[in-house]
Amino acid sequence: MLEIKNLHASVDGKAILKGLDLSIGAGEVHALMGPNGSGKSTLAYVMTGRDGYRVTEGEIVYKGRDLLAMSPEERAGEGLFLAFQYPVEIPGVPNTTFLKESLNAVRKYRGEEVLDAMQFVKLARRRMKELGVSEDLLKRPLNVGFSGGEKKRNEVLQMAVLEPTLAVLDETDSGLDIDALKAVADGVNALRSPERSTLIITHYQRLLDYIVPDKVHVLAGGRIVRSGDKELARELEKTGYAAFTGEAA
């Protein structure tokens, strides 16, 4: 599914990722943990093609194709989805318009028929019900005035509607109460299938109680410094990252 080899990336001329290797197989859930500033979000943005993130070395192969050669919208069309750590507020664009545009753009890319307004509303309602998202969220301008929890739920709603092949969750758990956390976890678990993979970027082990990962990686100093199974997350919860930041330096 995803093969990251010797990835080096910099922001504003400052090297952040320094030889990152990561391989995620189809159907797997991986957790990427690590201290602040270790490059977790940078990896998410490099994967999705954000401006200002420069890859200086290495490659990312996604479904056998060169991911870095694709535009952000192509990557989305190919089934890559990033749940943003800080979802962007866009006044004047209703959430429902945005979600419909997005879904139909992705369907068009895949060569599927676009949905009309009725079909879309039906699908969106079903997903909202499954996720326990209130319907009025769709009527409001995109993320404008949403609480932290609403923003994160809205990200998961988008994910549930777009049904990505590879979902990257960038600290989707931060700032969530336990109910919202469970809702996010349910959304991710509902999508789990042998064809779909998930990369969960997080500080804490908490979310991993609800979404049990196949593998856990520790990112420090721009590289994966340790990989293991779910027990590694529990161990980190006890010991913290101090050992790794020392190791990376």
Place this chain on the structure above:
Amino acid sequence: MPAQSFTEQFDSLRGELPGAALPWLRELRDAGIERFGSLGLPGPKEESWKYTRLRPLEQTGFAPAPAADTVSIDRLPALFPQSGMGHRVIFVNGRLRQCISFLPGELPEGAELGGLAEALGRDPEGMAERLGRIGRLDGQSLLALNTAMMRDGLLLRVKAGVTIPLPIEVVYVGAAGAEPISYHPRNLIVLEPGSRATVVEHHVGLGEGAYFANSVTEILVQEDAELHHYKVQEEGPEAVHIATLHARLERGAVYDSFTLSTGAKLARNEASVQLAGPGAECHLNGAYMLRGKQHWDTTSVIDHLTPHTTSREVFKGVVDDEARAVFQGRITVHPGAQKSNGHQLSKALLLSDRAEVDAKPELEIYADDVKCSHGAATGDLDHEALFYLRSRGIPESTARHMLIEAFLGETINGIAAEGLCPALMASVGHWLSRATNGERS
């Protein structure tokens, strides 16, 4: 043969202009041409013309427009989706075209709607009382030129307490052939105490010819009357559109305006609004979309003359290619105009490195108990928002269009007139669908 100057044109036309036999009108016209002669075309030495040069007028001769029936019109663009939504008055090259104008149903009693030329013949005394009373000639050479050369225009008078429920759509068609032409529409709107009306101006160009539309609108909104005045400017690509507006608002009067501009090579809206009675309220809002080498200018002067007066002015625009937008707004709170409230805002999106916006807000306050604010912001499309949309699979050009529509929609959706918001948003969508540089990747 070189084109005549405007003064020469006036000399040869004066005998055939409407109302030529009326002494008061002769005096008015003579004063106008004299003023224009001494001022000349406005130039960069004048502070309010610092950013806008009337080069096309300096370089090209514009002959007086021939009679309107020389133009054949098979299809008129309609602003409202279904016909019959309102009254419709049509001017072609500045002159009323009676045969294609229509007024569905009856106008309420006490509403007078028609053309200026006809009114000068029918009711010269009434016109003498009202014409040229609000628009002041001082310093305004294009207004003076209009006063000398005016032939026709909208005349709307609504008597006390009368409401015209349906909007009045006024279509101004500019139709020039190979030879550049000019015309000088003169509009007069008088709303007597407690009356209400909605006027929607639609300026369109037929064909690609060059023309100079130099219009002047005088507006009097008397006590507790309410005028909603909307304008869609979609002049032809070679047009020069100058619109001077003078409005006077009496006690409790409301003047609510919105202008959407997408057309003309050079357009200038110059508004002067006097808030002359307590409780008077004026909204001077608008949106613009420019590309190519278009030049757009909105210059306004709002005078708070009495206490408890309110003004709101919000303009938002999108500027692409090498186009240029100029926003100049002055709010003056005169001595004694306590508890006045003035707000002014200019926001623009630059879609190209070569596009330019000059914003000059000015506040002059001579009273101590007032609330006034102004602001101006110019920037690029929000990169984070653009990336967010693209990361969800939305192609860049679509994402840009969504953000531009959202930006302008915020102001357009505030329009009160029923059915007009969708029409204006359709206009925005149409402009975007013709986008060139908006498609840059």
